[in-house]
Amino acid sequence: MARQVGVSAITVSRALRSPEKVSAALRERIRLAVAELGYIPDAAARALASGRTDVIGVLIPSVTNNVFADVLSGIYAGIEDAPFDVQLGNTRYSGLQEESLLRVFLSQKPAGLIVTGIDQSEEARALLSTAQCPIVQIMETDDRPIDMMIGFSHYAAAGAATAHLVERGYRKLGFLGARMDPRTQRRFRGFRDTAEAAGVFSKTRVITTPAPSTVTLGSRLFADLVERAPDIDGVFCNNDDLALGVLFEAQRRRISIPAELGLCGFNDLEMMATAEPSVTSVRTFRHEMGQRAVVMLIEAIQADLARSPQVVDLGYEVKARGSTAR
Amino acid sequence: MARQVGVSAITVSRALRSPEKVSAALRERIRLAVAELGYIPDAAARALASGRTDVIGVLIPSVTNNVFADVLSGIYAGIEDAPFDVQLGNTRYSGLQEESLLRVFLSQKPAGLIVTGIDQSEEARALLSTAQCPIVQIMETDDRPIDMMIGFSHYAAAGAATAHLVERGYRKLGFLGARMDPRTQRRFRGFRDTAEAAGVFSKTRVITTPAPSTVTLGSRLFADLVERAPDIDGVFCNNDDLALGVLFEAQRRRISIPAELGLCGFNDLEMMATAEPSVTSVRTFRHEMGQRAVVMLIEAIQADLARSPQVVDLGYEVKARGSTAR
DNA sequence: TTGTAGGCGTTATCAG
DNA sequence: CTGATAACGCCTACAA
DSSP, X not given: OTTTTSSOSHHXXXXXXXXXXXXXHHHHHHHHHHHHHTOOOOHHHHHHHHSOOOEEEEEESOSSOHHHHHHHHXXXXXXXXXXXXXXXXXXXXXXXXXXXXXXXXXXXXXXXXXXXXXXXXXXXXXHHXXXXXXXXXXXXXXXXXXXXXXXXXXXXXXXXXXHHHHHTTOOSEEXXXXXXXXXXXXXXXXXXXXXXXXXXXXXXXXXEESSOOOHHHHHHHHHHHHHHOTTOOEEEESSHHHHHHHHHHHHHTTOOTTTTOEEEOSBOOGGGGTSSSOOBEEEOOHHHHHHHHHHHHHHHHHTTOSOOOEEEEOOOEEEOOGGGOO | OTTTTSSOSHHHHHHHHOGGGSOHHHHHHHHHHHHHHTOOOOHHHHHHHHSOOOEEEEEESOSSOHHHHHHHHHHHHHHTTSSOEEEEEEOTTOHHHHXXXXXXXXXXXXXXXXXXXXXXXXXXXXXXXXXSSOEEEEEEOOSOOSSEEEEEOHHHHHHHHHHHHHHTTOOSEEEEEESOXXXXXXXXXXXXXXXXXXXXXXGGGEEEESSXXXXXXXXXXXXXXXXXXXXXXXXXXXXXXXXHHHHHHHHHTTOOTTXXXXXXXXXXXXXXXXXXXXXXXXXXXXXHHHHHHHHHHHHHHHTTOSOOOEEEEOOOEEEOOGGGOO
């Protein structure tokens, strides 16, 4: 340690953390020594001695998914220059992984935690409830928050998209779904209930798979759908990757969008507005969600509120575009 | 701590880390107590006492970029059940951010480090060289590895793509580039040198911008390019997002691909093969890169090799598809 | 198989 | 403004 340098000990600690409490002379000598020795304080010792860390743990189910990439960039934007480090955990849509990561995170006594969704296992909820830090659940809303919560209703959003297709006169609606995690299932229910209410639902026009979403998969599912239900005139996709696959497959089959087929995606990825034709989608506020989640978290941390229930509904927006313009 | 429970102390530590060294009876009692108290060992204390951690730090320049998402999923695959946690840092293409994150990571005395690229600042290289752990640089290859390195030559890959366009008879080649970080610039040089050698290079057909790549930006850049050089008959894009934007814009302008325009992207995202027409791209082995990077790292960690220079070149592959099929 | 002693590098607390 | 002392909770080494 830099104690050799001058004739100090804890002063180094002070010089580093609150320079104003140390005389200019010492401060300078210490600064030089630190630079020379390449001294970097030991995070573990600091955490142990102070009993706190500046880690914000973030648990998301996928790193390959654009949706979470946007949330993440919002989180980084929200952190800005706040003195916190985000530590990312990838649960890979697995409850077991989530529990295991939770244990890892909790062992670090994080300053705060951001977790995805409302479908934690009992075990995970138990772990979370023992956490000595504020927690934000993101991506969804419901009335059973562990602590804070920010998101939107996937059920309502999917319902609105479906209503839009109906309103545009599409009657033989199909649903394409991949991955089928709990969020996706809520979207499906939103579709089904709205379609049923409008009298346009048919089980034969629903195709789902547990496989992860890709554009290629969208093309394949749509090909299946067309064979199974040739009279289909509208498709609501679980997400935009699938929708893009449908767009390409429809082009290949010379099925005209929007004249013969209405197409609606979900998430409103950037590319949907640029596609030809542009694709209707449900816009969600992912960046804002990530950003506000950290901001809420940091406020709770700084206010020393270990638990301060609150639910923020960010809503959604059906962006009507060329693919449903008839 | 759980010492109250039985009549033990360090035995708890052993029961948790190497259960076989503790009698079945005690092990069981401890297991119960742990479950009941929700006891989770303190990571900081453990790190401080043992002088080591099982953290693998990963520094990438972007979380919103599919390219790094794939690398990451490879990393997670490579970690599998190995007893390491990955900690992610997002440098956001900033050298300063990278240095700062490096300091944070090094303060945790990580077991290993994965960093992106070969363009670290002097300061960053200095920090890295003081690290007491193995390091893997990913995404590129060169002859100046800090420790281990796995990637490919962006220069050569872009050259090969360009050669492919030339071979297919395209002569008025253009280049579209966004972000223009060092890797992108090497790709540009690969394009330029190859195009010049073939006598088909023209500066007026090159458009670049520091803005980040999006599909929409691809459409815009292509629109500019067509106005500036109406005789253009081939485009090499910096990446697939731009290429997809070109595809859509060409459709809007009724420019036929591949008859009137040859199009080649870079990265070979999954969607390129499904697009209509399918889009030629340069495939890179991102998942494998991430996976092998951790595997190399873990081997070095376990062999206790603090430094074991080696460079792995994963190569690339020009995937010729419909968009250059004439 | 279990326990004891000592210390990891930092910070809180209280003196000087 | 600076320093001494005592933890923080766990692990290594050695002993019983």
